[in-house]
Amino acid sequence: MDGDDDSVPSGWDRQKRPLTWNKRFEFADYATTRAFLDGLTSLSEASGYYPDLNFARTHVIVTIRFEGEAADPRLRDFAGGADECARRVRG
Secondary structure, three states, X not given: OOOOOOOOOOOOEEEOOOOEEEEEEEOOOHHHHHHHHHXXXXXXXXXXXXXXXXXXXXXXEEEEEOOXXXXXXXXXXXXXXXXXXXXXXXX
């Protein structure tokens, strides 16, 4: 992928240096937040990538850090998987 590629997945924020994407996921209660975190664990185990997480009772901030200035397609897939996980736990 081109290092100037600005096509960040919808809802994700991009920082250029170092290249990172982050997104805050909001949930109605702790049980839903916990289900999302469990889903991210499964996604990480399947993909071999473990993002930085910051979370509280009703939100999780996921930060994906890239090496270099190019968006790795594998990590783009991870972002999509995190979005899908959030949709699934919200019902």
